[in-house]
Amino acid sequence: MGSSVHKIIVIVGFISLFHSAFSAAQHRSYLRITSQEFTTLPLDIVVQAVASLFAVMWGVLNVAGNLREIPAAAELNTVKWENQRNLPSFYIFNHRGRALADNYMPSGGKCELENVE
Amino acid sequence: MSYNFEELTYNEAKDLLRQWRENNERRSEDVMELWTTVFSDDLTKLGNEKHLVLEQVIYAALDCHAYGVATLCIYMLSNEFPGSMRVMRYKAALLEAEEKYEEALEVLDSIIKADETNAAARKRRVAILKAQGLITEAIKELVDYLKKFMSDVEAWQELCSLYLQVQEYSRAAFCAEELILHQPHNHLMHQRLADIRYTMGGVENMELAKTYYCQALKLNPENMRALLGLFLTTNNLLNHYKSSGNSGKRKEVWKLCQWAQSGAARRQRAARAPPTPDLTHMMLALAITD
Numbered sequence: 001m002g003s004s005v006h007k008i009i010v011i012v013g014f015i016s017l018f019h020s021a022f023s024a025a026q027h028r029s030y031l032r033i034t035s036q037e038f039t040t041l042p043l044d045i046v047v048q049a050v051a052s053l054f055a056v057m058w059g060v061l062n063v064a065g066n067l068r069e070i071p072a073a074a075e076l077n078t079v080k081w082e083n084q085r086n087l088p089s090f091y092i093f094n095h096r097g098r099a100l101a102d103n104y105m106p107s108g109g110k111c112e113l114e115n116v117e
Numbered sequence: 118m119s120y121n122f123e124e125l126t127y128n129e130a131k132d133l134l135r136q137w138r139e140n141n142e143r144r145s146e147d148v149m150e151l152w153t154t155v156f157s158d159d160l161t162k163l164g165n166e167k168h169l170v171l172e173q174v175i176y177a178a179l180d181c182h183a184y185g186v187a188t189l190c191i192y193m194l195s196n197e198f199p200g201s202m203r204v205m206r207y208k209a210a211l212l213e214a215e216e217k218y219e220e221a222l223e224v225l226d227s228i229i230k231a232d233e234t235n236a237a238a239r240k241r242r243v244a245i246l247k248a249q250g251l252i253t254e255a256i257k258e259l260v261d262y263l264k265k266f267m268s269d270v271e272a273w274q275e276l277c278s279l280y281l282q283v284q285e286y287s288r289a290a291f292c293a294e295e296l297i298l299h300q301p302h303n304h305l306m307h308q309r310l311a312d313i314r315y316t317m318g319g320v321e322n323m324e325l326a327k328t329y330y331c332q333a334l335k336l337n338p339e340n341m342r343a344l345l346g347l348f349l350t351t352n353n354l355l356n357h358y359k360s361s362g363n364s365g366k367r368k369e370v371w372k373l374c375q376w377a378q379s380g381a382a383r384r385q386r387a388a389r390a391p392p393t394p395d396l397t398h399m400m401l402a403l404a405i406t407d
Contacts, residue, residue, distance in 0.1 A: 076303050077337040083141045084305045089240040090275045092248040093179045093214035097145065101182030 003063055010059035016052035020045050122147075122154045127162060130155040135166065138173055145180035148173060152186070160193075168194065175207050179214040187211055202228050206238055218245055236266050243275070252282050270299045277309070286317045307333035308343045315350055320357055326350045327373070341384060348377040 023045050031038050098104050125133070130151050137144050152174050160167055171190045178187035191211060195204045205228050212221035222245060228238040239262050246255035259276050266272065277292035293310035300306055311329035314322040327350045333343040351374035358367035 087271050090244045098182035
């Protein structure tokens with residue numbers, strides 16, 4: 001709802017901007033026909049141009065939607081601690097994972113303990 | 118998340134392996150599964166990723182006690198690159214997995230002798246000490262390594278966790294600070310240091326923990342662990358300030374505590390919200406009505 005108002009402001013602003021450009025051109029041709037020297041544009045055209053420019057800027061800012069914060073490291077935020085702490089160059093292999101393998105024969109301490117009993 | 122490996126096409130499987138490699142995920146069992154169902158018959162289609170995949174499979178096989186597969190992959194690699202230091206390192210890893218630590222160390226020492234700057238081989242030496250359970254020796258070795266290679270983030274992280282294993286919290290905190298210097302935008306590093314400070318205890322450390330948890334939350338508002346940590350530290354500080362009667366600080370901490378609690382509660386509600394309507398719907402469907 002709010003954005004449609006802003007869209008109208010943008011459109012009206014653009015029309016007004018083009019209109020001021022057109023009146024400036026008209027003014028120059030009028031001066032040429034009446035063979036006067038060009039000094040400055042009339043104040044109303046300048047005011048109209050500047051005002052419509054600001055109207056367009058304000059309208060575009062609002063049409064484009066809310067501004068978002070720039071996160072310092074958005075791609076780092078998807079990293080999980082599980083992946084961060086996983087260091088391939090320090091992998092050790094004598095963990096319990098190998099006990100899941102079907103061809104694994106436990107060796108050493110635990111076996112001897114069982115044999116004693 | 119589980120995948121149906123038999124339905125994956127060759128390229129999908131390849132992408133999956135690459136994704137795991139780049140995200141630094143271990144997932145050894147899944148890698149082995151993929152290897153046996155998809156890749157082991159035909160390696161030629163892998164193109165220039167072939168050697169990377171082989172390396173990935175070697176570590177996965179060592180993890181899963183599939184030494185046959187690991188030996189085969191190492192054999193393939195050493196056929197292609199005879200005398201390569203990198204392949205030698207995998208041979209050492211195989212020896213290490215078979216608990217032949219002395220032989221593995223010999224292989225690594227020969228690599229280091231041939232190439233003084235081989236950082237990876239030096240790191241494997243630390244890993245071997247760690248595998249034998251000689252944590253203090255591993256720490257000594259790693260400190261020596263870090264004197265030579267000071268900008269190695271992985272090594273600092275490993276040293277941090279080794280110090281935590283032997284409960285040298287202040288040294289672990291130093292390592293964590295070093296990690297923050299290396300990656301100031303990584304929220305996990307701030308969270309880690311805050312965890313360590315919280316574990317150390319004491320008012321000063323609690324204050325530091327609070328600051329680092331806040332920084333972690335600022336970098337990533339989704340970090341639940343930091344949010345809960347902040348709640349715990351502020352609770353702790355609140356107890357302290359209540360007895361010491363520092364009203365200004367107490368008020369500030371109280372505010373922070375409230376904020377953390379409401380944030381955590383909001384997250385919990387959000388996580389709980391979706392199933393509820395479904396459940397009532399299902400109960401209504403179950404009800405016997407005319």
